[in-house]
Amino acid sequence: MQEKRKRPTIKQLPLNERPRERLIQGNEEYLTDAELLGIIIRDGTQDYSAVDLAKKLLSEYGDFRRLSSVSIGELCTVKGIGPARAAQIKASLVIAKRFSTIPVKTSQQFKKSSDIFNHFHERLREKKQEHFFVTLLDNKNRIIKELTISIGSLTLSIVHPREVFNPAIRESAAAVVFVHNHPSGDPEPSKEDIQITQRLQEAGNIVGIKVLDHIIVGNGCYTSLRDKGIIS
Structure with missing residues (x-):
């Protein structure tokens, strides 16, 4: 046996x-x-x-x-x-x-793109995969809540408007900010980054929630898609 x-x-x-x-x-x-x-x-x-x-x-x-x-x-x-x-x-x-269930401190207010970068940079700078966040804001651009939408390479199918705006509607958010990192360290937006941003902005316009910015975090630097004119 x-x-x-x-x-x-x-x-x-x-x-x-x-x-x-x-x-x-x-x-x-x-x-x-x-x-x-x-x-x-x-x-x-x-x-x-x-x-x-x-x-x-x-x-x-x-x-x-x-x-x-x-x-x-x-x-x-x-x-x-x-x-x-x-x-x-x-x-x-x-x-x-x-x-x-621990609430994010709502005293943080985003007045310019560098505020968003400074808020996220430390937690994202050593990530080996792309992390896509949405931050829900009140009508004074103060943080209500932060959510992780995806981890891994971004695609149009993964970052769906429904996943982003359903929580924003539930929390009565006035605006949202998108943030994701480029593990390569280069924050230049890809074609897909731009397409995702435009699709999300269109969805935001439909539901009446402003897309304030989309920040791409690199190695000690960032790109603001609003500053670049991609978000109007």
Whole structure:
């Protein structure tokens, strides 16, 4: 009878393939949901690695939003998840939920394009992927809320007006600002950047929400599509 071959544990993987080490190296954007959850779970069982347990949970419940509504008792019904692991998972999801409800300080007011750049530059300057943000503003151009619309290369299909303006309408925003980064460091807008901006401005005109600007953040520099005359 053949002995069942066990998959390697996380500790048996090369250092550059272990989720925790990749996170320490600053590669969080490239970790899967299962790998991130596996870091929280920490230890596996005799039959499953921590990442395998995470995959089981995500397969069972779909995503972090659904997982956050699951009780500790229900988590414990998944093989390999005991009270300690369930508590670790639940605590991390509660923290994430609380973080998402912390309001952005509304004292920040955008008077010129450099204000927008200065507000976003630090958080975007070392990102290895493109991040597209929309900032909702009141009638004095003060921040109401910030939302991440997409992570990865921008396309017309990814940045859809519905994703941008539905939240703006719900929050009674008077204007919006778009911000995204170019990991190359060159903030010159691409043809697709311009097309996306024009499409979003047209949608804003229809719903009565002004597109104040679209800032492209580079390495210590930026381009304002309003300053360039692309947004009128």
